[in-house]
Amino acid sequence: MKNTGVIFKRTLWDSRVGILSWGIGLGILALGELTLFPSISEAFAGMSELLNSPFYKAFLGENADAAAFATPAGYISTYMLAFVPLYVAVYAVMLGLGVVANEEERGTLDVLLGTPIPRWQVIVEKSAAVLVILLLVLLLNGVGALLGVLMTPELADVSLGRVLEASFSMLPVTLVMAALALFFSTVLRSRNLAAGVTGAIIIASYFITNLSSIAQEALGTISKLSFYSYYSPLDTMRGGIVWSEFAILCVIVAALFGLSIYAFQRRDISV
């Protein structure tokens, strides 16, 4: 097709400021956090009771483990990897809404779809751009983390490859967030509603997964339904990317993506 890639390039170009500000921002954050490793890990070392309290478990899940926390891998997974997806969530949801919801709400879709381009192609090209954008942002985050490791003598044992892998391991979980936003904007037709529902699911999933580490019985089954349960920064820092979980998240993304196209092809475009 003669127009292949036009929307993809346009989306990337229009996101250049976002990519740089989010990427560099996260990179600096990672760098800062890692260079603070010696002082923070020391301060928290004697606080095992506190860290094992339900309050901290809710926020940090299995990472709230004082023993692990004092190790470089535990520290990195807690400080850098447990929270970063939550920061990136904001951007990922915005990107997901950017696939169709923003243009539909503003009304520019009527002009865009006046050109000879099928609806599915709009979703495919914009989503491909979202994938690249998140990759770039996580890469910049990883570069910041690498610099942090290099600048901190106490982290000398940490493998640089592992750090990059850890940053890359956030891709599927953030893609799920973007795909949720896309899916709900194709089904609910309202940008605000889609943003609200997606945000609620992300937060619920995050807490269900973390709390299930202290309430195995009550939450064990339901946590299997929570996509955050398939993101394990501590395991990734210790043994590399957990490919089975990586694959599960990719399947979720693919399913949401497919359903989005299915729904969008069939419905009315709002004015």
Added chain:
Amino acid sequence: MSVSNNAVIHIEGLTKHYGSVHALTDLRLDVHRGEVFGYLGPNGAGKTTTIRTLLDLIRPTSGSAQIFGLDSHQDSVRIRERLGNLPGELSLWNHMTGWEVINYLGELRGGVDKHYVGELADRLDMDMSRKVKACSSGMKRKLGLIQALMHKPDLLILDEPTNGLDPLVQQTFYSLIREISSEGRTVFMSSHNLPEIEHVCDRVAILRGGRLAAVERMSDLKKVYFRWMTLRLDGDAAPQAFEALDGVSDVTAHNGTLRFRVTGELDPVIKLAAQYHVIDMTYEEPTLETIFLEFYGEN
């Protein structure tokens, strides 16, 4: 596929319900090649609903439409290659300049004739280097027209194209439309405005409450196209003299003010009035409703 006659647009029993709102009911309509077709109706009549269905932006509850003999839903992409579209509620990308908008849409059409775009921009007096967010609503409308016309489509579908354009630009628009139709290309445009439709259209359809009330040639309508005229004269005029004129009827006289209905040309009325001292002369355009009531009342 039944490609009936040489209809560029063939609409067959098109119906669209939004829940309990019946936006469009069993619409049947043919628009022929080279025609400028006016689509008239009051607010909420279903004009935009029809147009957005033709563009496959919304899906009919029942019925179907063919454009260039192709199904408006199944073959929408192929149809849109040969179609230019100006939405009624136009929204363009605020962060882009006029040229960026045109280049983006042009790339999606596999290329853009910059020379022709420049020519259109000149004729419409449009500043293409301005960002969309800095454009007035009339300027956005002009940009919308340029993007609809830029690839010289075989069919133009325009939803209230002159809405917000100043009179000078409207005139330019009318001449563009006439050029397009003289090249054998087809125009389907909606409007609220009867004089505008009268000015450019060959045929006109009237939509009311989602139903087609009438489809007529403009030349036939003009025969019953009448206005109410009020003449204020210095001194008493004889109503009978006006009553006797061709096309004048329903004369009433009151304190030197005459009010009557004129059908057809104004010339005889003006010539007769010139014999008096005219203080004031006004006339009211009839609404479409009344014209159509008249048309169907007399036939």
